Amino acid sequence: MLAAETRSFSRAAALLRIKQATLSRNVLLLEHRLGVKLFERRTRGAFVTPEGLPIIATARRILTEVETLQTRARAMRNGDAGELTIGFCSSLTAGDLRFAIVEFQRRFPDVRLNGVERDRGFLHHALHAGVIDLAVVTGDLGDPGVRRRPLWSERVLVALPDEHPLVETERIYWHDLRRQTFVLGTQDPGPDLVRLLQAxxxxPGYEPDVETQDVSRENVLAMVSAGWFLTLVSESALGVNHPGIIFRExxxxxxxxxxxxxxxxxxxxTSPALRRFLGLIRERYPDA
Structure with a gap:
């Protein structure tokens, strides 16, 4: 390549810091192996032959691809490229998880980020199976075989039909919600919110009227807007507009x-991309 660019074996050898005789011998061996004369040797220098032009162009392309591969391999080793799969059970329309993902993609645009939204039990199994690299969930998996780091907390809000009497209450406490009917979905964090409501x-003598239904969060909220019942959500649900519903802390x-x-x-x-994401979490939430 250098001999073709400089049109001189001596200058190419000097740039490569090898003897001119060594370079000339290697070029002759390559020509013999290919069965093609690559250079016309003259007193004024070495010039690529017409037969050698496409071979030199191919060699230049191969070298560029090798350099690209080396750069990408370094990026993957450092966590600047590669793939990361995150499992989660909350909405990505708002909240800390969305902010963390957006910031991660801004810093590491060459990392392909995949998402898996399922319940906590599925994500637990997927983590052990290697389907996901990281699970972001509520509660405790209670599994000594995985590592855990506490993250953030989100506000709990009650979703009210816009004509419900509690909409006019300045501040809603738990005791204000007694005697109300609640429905929550089976998707996480629904089961945790059910336990919170019950607790x-x-x-004495009263069990809260709480039931679960196997419907999505969006459909539970749609039924709330129809005035059927109330529900609880975490603040990550606030990223989408829900007509006919008022959210109150x-x-x-x-x-x-x-x-x-x-x-x-x-x-x-040992995924470098996972290491990068955990580093971002530690940076963003140092006190978690």
Missing amino acids: RLAE VHEPTGQARIDYGCYWRSDD
Whole structure:
């Protein structure tokens, strides 16, 4: 390549820091192997022959592809490229998970990011099977075989039909929600919110009216807007407009009611892209 570009074996050898005789011998061996004369040797230099032009062009293309492969391999090794699959159970329309993913894609645009939205049980199995690299869920998987890091917490909100009497209440506490009918979906974080409702609203002689239905979060909210019942959501659900529904924060005596999220990954997962994502999480949420 250098001999073709400089039109001189001596200048090419000097740039390569080898003897001219060594370069000339290697070129002769290549010509013999290919059965094609690549250079016309003259007193004024070495010139590529017409037969050698397409071969030199192919060699130049191969070298460029090798350099590209080397650059991509370094990027994958450093976590700047590659693939990362995140499993989650919350909406990506708003909330901390969405912000973390958007920031990760901004910093590492060459990493292909895949998402899997399923319930916590499925994500737990998918993590062990290697289908996903990271699971972001509520609650605790209770599995010593995976590593865990606490993440953020999200506000718990009650979804009310826009004509419900509680819409006019300045601040809603748990006791304001007694005697109301609640329906939650089976998708996470629905089961955690059911347990939260039962823990906060139960009292001697009274069990809260809470049921679960095997429908999506969006359809539960659609039924709320029709005035059938109330439901609870985490604040990540606020990214989509839901006509006919008013979202109000639920308060504890000590502050806003919240639900905690954590992330889980296999201890033997050495993915550089995963390492980059966890680094971003530590940077963004150092106190988690």
